[in-house]
Amino acid sequence: MAASYQTLPANKRHCPFCGVLIAMNLSQCPSCREAVPPVSVAYRSSPDGRRAIRRGLLYMLLAAVAYYFASGYGGYSLPIQVKPLVTDYLLPVLFLAGLGLSLYGAFQRIRA
Numbered sequence: 001m002a003a004s005y006q007t008l009p010a011n012k013r014h015c016p017f018c019g020v021l022i023a024m025n026l027s028q029c030p031s032c033r034e035a036v037p038p039v040s041v042a043y044r045s046s047p048d049g050r051r052a053i054r055r056g057l058l059y060m061l062l063a064a065v066a067y068y069f070a071s072g073y074g075g076y077s078l079p080i081q082v083k084p085l086v087t088d089y090l091l092p093v094l095f096l097a098g099l100g101l102s103l104y105g106a107f108q109r110i111r112a
């Protein structure tokens, strides 16, 4: 996938009607005067695992922050008593899931 993208200049794309390179923000092709559909997120998103890495890191951060507060390390005592089950099992599982997801994404990027 990467090869076709790297040949394109930044913020440029091909007109779907005449194939001419046009600026990303244009809504009309300057060459053939056709209305160009806006760039969809799905089209621009890459399947190289970057999204998986980001989501995995988010999970890890979420678990770490939740663990930090639930364990009382921050000096806060939560208004509700957090069950030990949550801090002992759920948060490590969430952390490991995030770790696995980011590793999976990293592996996909290496392979791509």
Ligand SMILES: [Zn+2]
Pocket: 015, 016, 017, 018, 019, 020, 029, 030, 031, 032, 033, 034
């Ligand atoms: Zn065109």
